[in-house]
Amino acid sequence: MVRTDRFQAGLVYSSMTNTDFQTPDQSARQVTETLSASTASVYGSHKTAWTLGILGLVPFVLMAVIFAYAGRSFIAYPMLVLAFSGYSATILAFLGGIRWGIGMVSRAHRRRVLILSVLPSLAGWILLFVPSPWIFAGFAAAFALQGAWDILVARRRELPAWFGRLRLVLTGVVVLCQIVAFAATY
Template sequence: MTQTDPADTRPSSPAASRHERDRGIRAAWILGLGGLTPFVLMTAMLVYAGRDFIAYRQLILAYAGYSATILAFLGGIRWGAALDPATRRPATLILSVLPALAAWLVLFLPSPWLFAGFALLFLLQGLWDAMAARAAALPDWFGRLRMVLSAVVVLCQVVAFVSTY
């Protein structure tokens, strides 16, 4: 009789493995869509409250800070993917730091131009992620997720730009 290790969490069958993979993908979608909430809420506040909002300057600062944080996070995802021995490419490691550096530079732009800068950066990051998924450097589902999230974020940034112009 073989004894199983209780710490061993490996799936016992291909169906269990597929189920775990599907749960992970579903969790990524839920978390990704949840991460859109601050973009949508802050955009709505800029549109509806406008310059009369008592914390207008703080809202722009919070929006820019969240945008820069998310771009740094996306660069970190690419850094992590580039560490995988199957897809390790030094160029990807180098490029993965660019979203954070570019976002930091955009923070120096005045409103409304910082929103235009962030819109461009999110568009470029989304395209880079989608192209990497097509080239099998990232999972296919991740490319689809990134395109959906990027589309919403770019739209929010454009609306923020127009509403603060």
């Protein structure tokens, strides 16, 4: 392939790039290498998302264990309720932010996704005003609804399948932790 460019002085010249001299086998190999690199990049982000998601469960699990063993008799019970509900609201807002980002780049249903993506943040904020133990029941319901939405969208192939599996696991653990906190403080 010949490329023609103009110098600032108005002279015209022709130049050829290295890809102009490649055989079809070399071009195919280059495409394969590019695809392999992008697949590795996707796999790397998939692995990173799983790692960060599992690490994000640590505060939920630790606080649920404290609730289960100490309940209302824990000396720092009010602080534990505040920490657990604050972290829950933060993560719920983060999940809404993920959906906001998806809505920004999506061509289908953009307006609806953007509108719905603010609901987790609002729900988390409103739930902060609910007394315990009902706050935990509310967060369990909010996380279950958000998880169901994410899983449904992944099953419709609007999001990667691994994201749906990730959300299923994370949502299950978070909802279980909320139920433990509810039961321990009821």
